[in-house]
Amino acid sequence: MDQRVNRPERQSDDPEINLRTAPDKETQAASEAVSPPGRARPRRLRLRLYGAILAALIVIGAGGWWLWQQFTHVFVTDARVAADIVAISSRVPGWVTAVDVIAGDAVHKGDVLVRIDERESHLRAQELDAQLAGVARRREEIEARIVLTDHQTQSRITARQAAVRAAEAALAAAKAQRNLAKTENARAEKLAPGGAITRAYLDQTRAALETARQQVLSAQAGLESARAAVAEAEAARGELAVLQRQLAELGPEEQRLRAQRERAALDLEDRTILMPFDGVVDQTFIDEGEYVTPGQRLLMIHDPDHVRVEANIKETDIRFFRPGKTVTITVDALPGRRFEGTVTRVGQAATSEFALLPNPNPSGNFTKITQRLPVRIAVQQDDGELKPGMMVEVEATTGD
Structure with missing residues (x-):
């Protein structure tokens, strides 16, 4: 027989504290009367077990999903948004009398970019x-x-x-x-x-x-x-x-x-340099009052409506990037956005063939390194958000 000794609880001198603790004691007493104290601990253990099992299932599912993606998809991180950036140069020498644009300006075809002294x-x-x-x-x-x-x-x-x-x-x-x-x-x-x-x-x-x-x-x-x-x-x-x-x-x-x-x-006509197409100014290299010579680069422009993605694909994965293949593109600067692209061109030579310092390996020591081939992917511009130079990731399926 369980003998319990009821000891009087110490009362506080503050009447407000005694009023707050009185209901809590009554609630505790009611709960003790309903649930035996021996069953509370196994219930907590079961909850922890269920949480551990759920976490394990989540980890296994995520790992399985990751493994499935690795076997069925190719991911390329060495890719960038590119465009045909045109360098505007001067055909005549002279003093620059006006520079009507700055970097970032959107300019229409035929608008004046730079004026050169035309008095002579x-x-x-x-x-x-x-x-x-x-x-x-x-x-x-x-x-x-x-x-x-x-x-x-x-x-x-x-x-x-x-x-x-x-x-x-x-x-x-x-x-x-x-x-x-x-x-x-x-x-x-x-x-x-x-x-x-x-x-x-x-x-x-x-x-x-x-x-x-x-x-x-x-x-x-x-x-x-x-x-x-x-x-x-x-x-x-x-x-x-x-x-x-x-x-x-x-x-x-x-x-x-x-x-x-x-x-x-x-x-005389060449002393007024006009915009050749609708585009934006990427960078200017001269200021008003400078003297320019023929062939000197004045500014750089590109058409934001015609952008593409250029990626360097490992030679072991190049078979998955045939012309006409549809790929998925994610942009680092636009998290959560996914773009659809189409492979339009596959390079015919590895990027190492165009290195400034090629390695002919005359000593006989050889280290095999996976080479990369350039691939061009067509992508639809979205309100000018894709800008040349942005880093992107390309995802392609390994199936047909």
């Missing part, structure tokens, strides 16, 4: 415009001289040709007169010995014949002079050919000046 280019373009205008004036002058010379020489030739025809007619008339005088003289010479004509008439026929002969010579000289005048007029027309050659020489000169003018216009 303006002066050169004006000089070439003046030379082209001078060539045009010279062409007009030569063309006018050609028209004038053509009219003058043509009218002169026509007049000389008419003079030739008149000289030919005069020569024909002189010859006919000479023939008539010759016939008259021959008749007089036959009749003079018989006394049929007088001596004076004979002398007249002889004088008329001589005069006719001189007129023929004069007519021949006039004809030759007229023909010489025609030749002179035709020779003067040769000046047209000289003027035509001068006009032809203006063509190459004008073409040369136009090429220089286009080059000057191109130089």
Whole structure:
């Protein structure tokens, strides 16, 4: 028989403490009356056992899940977001007069990025415009001289040709007169010995014949002079050919000046550097007032809508990354987000082949190291959150 000794509990001097402890004692007494004190400890032990079993099941499940993932998936941590970053350079030298953008700006195609001093280019373009205008004036002058010379020489030739025809007619008339005088003289010479004509008439026929002969010579000289005048007029027309050659020489000169003018216009245009496409400015390397040289890098830009993932895959896992394979991408900067990507290109050479210091292993000592091949993965941009250089992880299944 359990003998219990009821000892009086020590009462506190504070009445409030006695009031607070009184209900607790009554509750404890009720619980002791309902549950025997021997059954409380086994119940706690069972709860601890159940907790240990549940924890073990959780650990086993997590480990099983991890093992299943390792056997059925390939995880790649050496991957980054990439984009085609374009370096904008200057084609002309000069002082920078304005830099209209800074790193991080979103710029539309055709917006001004950088301005370079263009005063000298303006002066050169004006000089070439003046030379082209001078060539045009010279062409007009030569063309006018050609028209004038053509009219003058043509009218002169026509007049000389008419003079030739008149000289030919005069020569024909002189010859006919000479023939008539010759016939008259021959008749007089036959009749003079018989006394049929007088001596004076004979002398007249002889004088008329001589005069006719001189007129023929004069007519021949006039004809030759007229023909010489025609030749002179035709020779003067040769000046047209000289003027035509001068006009032809203006063509190459004008073409040369136009090429220089286009080059000057191109130089002037290159002094205002425009955005080639819609994108963002990644970094600027110059400030207003600096002097730049041809080929100097001014700033770097890229199109945020065209990004990709570039990963270096172990050669033992490259068989799981065929073109067209769908993979899962997680970004370190965006926890909880998962992106879907598609393998678009697999490199044809390991990254070690492009090392600055290749290792030909001439000594014969060899340590086998797993090589990596570059893989490009297409991924859809999400409101510009994927930025070049971000670290990502790629997950691919080992099945087809």
